[in-house]
Amino acid sequence: MRWWQIRKRDAELEREIESDLELEEEELRERGIPINEASYAAKRAFGNRGLIREQTHEAWGIAPLERLFQDIRFAFRQLVRNKRFSAICVLALALGIGAETTIYSVIHAVLIDPYPYRGAMRMVHIHLYDKDPAPYDLALDSAQFAQIVKSPVLDGAIAEDVYTMGLTDSELPEQLQVGRMSQNAFDYFGVPALLGREFSPSDGAHVAVLSYHFWMLHFAGRPDVIGRSLQLDRQEFEIIGILPQRFAWTGSDVYVPLPKSSDPRRPANVYARIHAGATDAEVEQALTPMLNVFAKETPANFPQHFKVHLVHINEIAIGRFQGFLVILFLSVTALLALACVNVAILLLARGETRRAEIGMRKVLGASASRIARGLLTEALLLSLAGGGLGILFALGGVRLVHLLIQPLPSILPSEASIALNLPVLLFSVGIASLTGVLCGVWPALRLCRTELRQAVDGGTHKLAGRSGTRRIHTALLAAQVALTILLLAGSGATVRKLEQLLHASLGYQPRNLASVNLVLSDGAHNNWADRIHYYEQIRDAIARDPDVISAAIGHLPPLIIDSTPVSIPGLKVGSGQVIAQQVSPEYFSTLGIPLLRGRVWTSVETAHAVRLALVNEAMRHRYWPNSNPIGQALVLNNGVANGNAWRFVAPGDDQHFQVIGVVADTPNKGLGEIAYPAVYIPYSMMPFDGFDVTIRTRSDPAGLLRAIKGDVHSVEADQAVGDLVTAQDLLEGDSLGRERFASHLFTTFALLGFAFAVGGIYSVQSYLVAQRTRELGVRIALGASRRHIVKEVTRTSFIAVSLGSGIGVGSNIALGQIFAHWTNSNVRDPWMLLGVIGILFCGAVAASVAPALEATSLDPANALRAE
Amino acid sequence: MTKQQQKANLLQGTLDMLVLRTLLYGPAHGHQIGKHIQRTTNDFLQMQHGSLYPALHRLERRGWVTSKWETAPDRNREFKYYRLTEAGRKQLVVEESEWKRMAEAVARVMWPVTE
Numbered sequence: 012m013r014w015w016q017i018r019k020r021d022a023e024l025e026r027e028i029e030s031d032l033e034l035e036e037e038e039l040r041e042r043g044i045p046i047n048e049a050s051y052a053a054k055r056a057f058g059n060r061g062l063i064r065e066q067t068h069e070a071w072g073i074a075p076l077e078r079l080f081q082d083i084r085f086a087f088r089q090l091v092r093n094k095r096f097s098a099i100c101v102l103a104l105a106l107g108i109g110a111e112t113t114i115y116s117v118i119h120a121v122l123i124d125p126y127p128y129r130g131a132m133r134m135v136h137i138h139l140y141d142k143d144p145a146p147y148d149l150a151l152d153s154a155q156f157a158q159i160v161k162s163p164v165l166d167g168a169i170a171e172d173v174y175t176m177g178l179t180d181s182e183l184p185e186q187l188q189v190g191r192m193s194q195n196a197f198d199y200f201g202v203p204a205l206l207g208r209e210f211s212p213s214d215g216a217h218v219a220v221l222s223y224h225f226w227m228l229h230f231a232g233r234p235d236v237i238g239r240s241l242q243l244d245r246q247e248f249e250i251i252g253i254l255p256q257r258f259a260w261t262g263s264d265v266y267v268p269l270p271k272s273s274d275p276r277r278p279a280n281v282y283a284r285i286h287a288g289a290t291d292a293e294v295e296q297a298l299t300p301m302l303n304v305f306a307k308e309t310p311a312n313f314p315q316h317f318k319v320h321l322v323h324i325n326e327i328a329i330g331r332f333q334g335f336l337v338i339l340f341l342s343v344t345a346l347l348a349l350a351c352v353n354v355a356i357l358l359l360a361r362g363e364t365r366r367a368e369i370g371m372r373k374v375l376g377a378s379a380s381r382i383a384r385g386l387l388t389e390a391l392l393l394s395l396a397g398g399g400l401g402i403l404f405a406l407g408g409v410r411l412v413h414l415l416i417q418p419l420p421s422i423l424p425s426e427a428s429i430a431l432n433l434p435v436l437l438f439s440v441g442i443a444s445l446t447g448v449l450c451g452v453w454p455a456l457r458l459c460r461t462e463l464r465q466a467v468d469g470g471t472h473k474l475a476g477r478s479g480t481r482r483i484h485t486a487l488l489a490a491q492v493a494l495t496i497l498l499l500a501g502s503g504a505t506v507r508k509l510e511q512l513l514h515a516s517l518g519y520q521p522r523n524l525a526s527v528n529l530v531l532s533d534g535a536h537n538n539w540a541d542r543i544h545y546y547e548q549i550r551d552a553i554a555r556d557p558d559v560i561s562a563a564i565g566h567l568p569p570l571i572i573d574s575t576p577v578s579i580p581g582l583k584v585g586s587g588q589v590i591a592q593q594v595s596p597e598y599f600s601t602l603g604i605p606l607l608r609g610r611v612w613t614s615v616e617t618a619h620a621v622r623l624a625l626v627n628e629a630m631r632h633r634y635w636p637n638s639n640p641i642g643q644a645l646v647l648n649n650g651v652a653n654g655n656a657w658r659f660v661a662p663g664d665d666q667h668f669q670v671i672g673v674v675a676d677t678p679n680k681g682l683g684e685i686a687y688p689a690v691y692i693p694y695s696m697m698p699f700d701g702f703d704v705t706i707r708t709r710s711d712p713a714g715l716l717r718a719i720k721g722d723v724h725s726v727e728a729d730q731a732v733g734d735l736v737t738a739q740d741l742l743e744g745d746s747l748g749r750e751r752f753a754s755h756l757f758t759t760f761a762l763l764g765f766a767f768a769v770g771g772i773y774s775v776q777s778y779l780v781a782q783r784t785r786e787l788g789v790r791i792a793l794g795a796s797r798r799h800i801v802k803e804v805t806r807t808s809f810i811a812v813s814l815g816s817g818i819g820v821g822s823n824i825a826l827g828q829i830f831a832h833w834t835n836s837n838v839r840d841p842w843m844l845l846g847v848i849g850i851l852f853c854g855a856v857a858a859s860v861a862p863a864l865e866a867t868s869l870d871p872a873n874a875l876r877a878e
Numbered sequence: 879m880t881k882q883q884q885k886a887n888l889l890q891g892t893l894d895m896l897v898l899r900t901l902l903y904g905p906a907h908g909h910q911i912g913k914h915i916q917r918t919t920n921d922f923l924q925m926q927h928g929s930l931y932p933a934l935h936r937l938e939r940r941g942w943v944t945s946k947w948e949t950a951p952d953r954n955r956e957f958k959y960y961r962l963t964e965a966g967r968k969q970l971v972v973e974e975s976e977w978k979r980m981a982e983a984v985a986r987v988m989w990p991v992t993e
Contacts, residue, residue: 023958026958027908027931027958030909030957031908031909031912034909035927056926057926057927058928059928060928063932066931067931070932070933070939
């Protein structure tokens with residue numbers, strides 16, 4: 012029997028029963044029984060028709076399903092009848108589920124399924140460590156790569172070298188990031204092209220595959236670009252395909268085949284995928300002998316005495332953000348729990364008014380389990396409705412997250428796409444059902460224990476509220492208050508952190524400050540002296556622009572830079588880590604970093620690579636707290652001393668520097684963090700094939716890129732110029748943005764939670780007033796003061812809020828360490844906690860006003876007549 | 879299992895057997911089956927006809943009987959006729975022998991044969 016045939020089947024049964032009854036009636040009439048009596052007699056002989064039908068349905072084996080439909084129908088009618096109640100419950104649950112779904116969609120996109128690549132979770136970077144805590148990425152030449160690809164412990168590997176190339180066929184040369192990948196790369200990634208095809212080992216060297224981002228930006232997504240050519244550094248590449256949006260490996264604009272090269276000075280980075288089931292340690296061990304051989308072949312590309320360490324790509328992308336997301340997820344879960352508690356309170360309160368109905372149903376033969384099932388169905392229906400609406404809210408939530416994350420490209424892996432996809436939807440439906448069970452089961456269990464006696468003399472409840480119910484309400488409210496305190500404290504901490512950052516002293520002037528990045532085209536200015544001369548020419552050309560006050564070579568803070576080992580021969584405990592930055596002498600005046608002592612080196616000294624250094628205040632404080640650093644020597648062990656194709660080493664660089672001055676601290680480990688000891692040396696010590704020019708402008712620098720390109724092209728027409736980054740954007744994007752993101756989300760959740768808690772307090776109190784109308788009337792009639800009545804009404808909430816605050820503050824202090832670790836902010840600040848409790852008490856008082864007024868304005872005569 | 883349910887099960891099993899046995903004479907509709915059982919037991923099993931229907935539908939679901947709406951030979955109207963299937967015949971044998979064994983067992987206790 013199929014369930015959809017049930018109507019047909021039932022009609023047939025009706026017909027069968029009908030014909031039986033007719034036959035019986037006829038027989039009785041034939042025996043001489045009067046017509047009207049015969050009909051009754053036949054029915055008597057047949058038995059209880061309704062019961063027979065139900066029993067027959069049982070025989071069909073579909074009765075449970077039918078009962079379910081009945082329950083749903085009944086629950087639906089109940090909910091429609093109490094529109095206001097249902098609306099409040101659905102809204103509360105929808106907010107909770109919506110928030111939960113939104114955050115889960117971020118978690119799913121970032122932690123669970125961030126990459127579109129085949130076997131992405133097994134993809135690794137191969138890091139080599141020596142004493143230096145900053146790792147070397149493994150880099151090999153073509154022959155070595157051909158060997159490592161065949162390693163039995165790896166499930167494929169690629170060689171890649173991210174290269175900056177100029178787009179040379181356009182009017183103004185533009186700088187592109189080009190991923191030059193070994194020709195097996197697309198087979199390795201296993202992501203099919205969106206349009207056209209990807210390159211494979213059978214393709215020549217001059218084909219290009221475009222990233223979705225670059226295709227959209229540069230070709231406005233036109234499909235006819237396939238087959239056209241793209242000129243990079245004066246070489247023509249044929250465009251053969253477009254990659255899907257989520258393919259964003261190394262975030263390059265264009266991917267081209269990596270030319271085979273046996274030049275040991277031109278190694279390419281190697282990335283691999285380990286076999287499923289192999290552990291990192293096994294693979295590290297298996298690779299070590301091979302890499303040791305390679306290190307002997309090309310010592311310049313390897314640190315001495317290294318250890319191999321695999322880092323999975325998701326670890327690199329996510330880092331600390333993972334903990335932050337987990338905290339965020341816990342917060343929304345707390346929020347959802349608050350919503351559940353609210354709905355449970357409302358269901359309980361409403362259940363009290365339904366006792367008579369339930370008692371009656373019991374007397375008529377309904378079993379306790381049937382009643383409980385009915386009540387649970389109501390809760391489930393509520394939560395599924397809430398889930399449906401919640402998914403709509405989550406659609407808005409995901410939009411909001413996109414808006415908040417947009418200025419923070421570095422916060423997520425660029426492959427991650429936050430969306431309400433199927434796993435996320437399944438999650439939210441699951442959450443909605445769980446919610447229904449959680450908030451429905453308790454009221455259901457309580458109510459189905461109702462006895463008829465209780466139901467019938469329900470009037471007695473109008474006297475003192477029963478202590479059992481009151482205890483439950485106190486417990487639920489206290490739980491709400493405690494959770495709200497946790498949420499409010501989290502939000503308060505992130506807001507204060509943001510405020511601190513906004514007012515943090517920077518040590519430089521970020522207004523009207525910007526930088527551009529320039530990368531030499533391959534093979535240009537290929538010796539040290541020529542390169543230094545060229546860099547100075549470019550800097551000078553930019554500095555002479557009428558809109559520019561000064562220009563310097565060096566990075567814009569607050570960049571987080573890896574540290575370098577240092578040793579100071581003149582001191583006993585004289586080794587450690589510093590941040591070494593290569594800058595031109597104008598750097599300090601351009602950024603507005605005060606010189607505290609000594610002097611800055613000159614342009615002439617730069618051109619001759621004189622080994623001079625400036626240290627920051629933190630460095631002075633650590634190594635020379637009570638003495639004069641000027642004239643002291645320091646040694647920077649910046650790893651691979653030999654240059655390669657990309658960086659040259661100044662003639663005579665023995666890594667020994669003489670300190671000639673002290674400058675103020677600037678943030679170099681992130682905004683709001685304590686400045687790390689830093690050493691500034693002339694950029695000519697180790698010129699890379701690319702550099703940043705930092706400029707101080709007369710007005711807002713945002714529109715200056717064109718002018719600066721012009722300045723650069725007056726020196727060399729082919730030189731590509733990267734984007735112009737303003738110091739304000741950098742501050743906003745990298746450091747403030749993340750904190751702003753955190754504080755926005757936490758504050759939204761905390762406010763929602765606060766609204767839930769206040770709503771809970773309000774509904775419990777108004778319910779109590781309604782329950783105790785008669786009792787309160789008696790009290791007023793006997794002369795109770797208003798004060799006394801208000802006290803009676805608000806007692807439960809008062810106890811609950813006090814208890815909850817205690818628990819909340821306690822757990823907050825207990826959990827503070829974890830929170831601080833993941834969000835860098837302090838939830839234990841006593842003033843902030845005091846503020847939070849103050850806000851909560853104000854909310855509780857506000858929620859009590861209406862019920863208290865209602866109670867004190869009761870007319871005793873009417874109250875006693877109620878019922 | 880409550881006492882009530884036990885009783886119902888016992889009766890149900892017996893009712894199934896009686897219905898199957900009745901259908902051995904040939905196809906019949908619900909009313910006929912009920913009347914037949916009532917008459918043959920001299921009104922001892924005075925059941926309400928209605929209780930037959932759950933039993934009939936259960937037997938049909940198990941495949942022991944089939945049903946069809948057919949015109950009665952003596953009347954100008956359709957009835958739902960139940961017919962014993964091959965499986966139903968086998969089931970009747972099983973149930974009959976079980977019932978026999980049970981009746982004998984009960985009889986041995988109630989009226990012991992003294993040797």
